[in-house]
Amino acid sequence: MKLEGKVALVTGSSQGIGQAIAVRLAQEGADIIIDYRSHIEGAQETLSKVEAAGRKGYIVRADLGVVSEVRQLIAEGIQQFGKLDILVNNAGIEKNASFWEVTEADYDSVVNVNLKGVFFATQAIVQHLMETKRPGKIINISSVHEELPFPHFSAYCASKGGLKMMMRNLAIELGSLGITINNVAPGAIETPINTKLLNDPQKLTSLLDNIPLGRLGKPNDVASVVAFLASPDADYITGTTVVTDGGLLWNYREQ
Template sequence: MRLQGKTALVTGSSGGIGRGIALRLAQEGADIVVAVHRHDDRADETAAAVQAAGRRAAVVAGDIGNVAQAFAVMDAAVRAMPGGIDILVNNAGVEVNAPFVAVTEADYDRVLDTNLKGPFFLTQRFVRQRLELGRGGKIINISSVHEELPFPHFTSYCASKGGLRMMMRNLAIELAASGITVNNIAPGAIETPINRRLMADAAKQQALLANIPLGRMGLPDDVAGVAAFLASADADYMTGATLFIDGGLLWNYAEQ
């Protein structure tokens, strides 16, 4: 097991990609902090699955888009897992589908706060903890193909993911001397609740699949395996990179 003796905090891990990552890291030997917006049954289910894999689990709740709560989430995680958090996975994210001229300030703030401000300040708290311990660490951001690919009607989402890409690249250089690596995973179309409407529309799904050379949507496990690699010593010499997990979607995609 590549992550034996390590502890990871995974935001947004009550379902979808976040749960997949939490379970895969646990299978690789890591103890897991399940970080969620609200503590509910789904969060407890993720924690129970981690424990069933033989690892310790804790649930912490808070709105990471609020800086004080983001700090409190990291502090609670450290208290729950003596020895510190070795791996931070910034997975939580939201999107709002709206024409640019109809986007409200509340829409914009919700997306940017959750997708960019939250990871920024949660990462800051994580880095302070690692520096105090005098140890390196791993930061993995779950971005999107839309850090690169325009997506009409989702401008705030694309802006947040583009910002996450530049944050990752900058921090990779700034934190390298401290032994902290920073990388992004950019999923394409993944079978998760956020894509429920797409999966229910056969015509839209078929049009999407025509743009994916591998001919299928991805699964949370496809992303989780890459996260496990980046969290492990196998990726110790890798920082400042985005890994696209999209079945080849970016090759020649055009929004219809």
């Protein structure tokens, strides 16, 4: 119970990696603010799992691409629990299109959620921690594509590359406040976003050939890393990306 007495907000925690993170942090003792945009049933499922772990949960709907909703999410979570100690910026989206066909609307939707929303959610918790004179933990769920090119997903890669540099910069700026910030970069994980891949044996086999550990990751593989970074065991770690990909990044090659 390394997070007993802590309050954590996990954005995009109604399914997949976000849900696994919320449940794992609850198992470590934290109360959880559960964020969703459109999947209320999933958010309620996350709440049930958090409560089954013996912790309190609270659901807030917010579109992470809208700064006013981001700020309201943080404010409502703090109002409910009286404080916020840990922010996990998990919510993210991607759009598949050749570069020359990307629309402004699709570009904006990806960058607004994946980068701008993270920027202002982080700003809001930092302001709270400064006002209350407390340390805190910020953990961003990035992607191997903060390093690895991903053709036809240029906006997504740009958002994750920006997230890497934002994290490194803030590690320096926030260090004197006792606030750490790190990225977790998953590779190929079994989540709803990869349903088409999981149902395409040829593509799945091709991908697995690129993963030295020979399997896709599970949401809990990512959640375990987040739990470590959120805990006192990681108090001296800031400004780094923990790649969680079964070896994919350094072994990947286009087929």
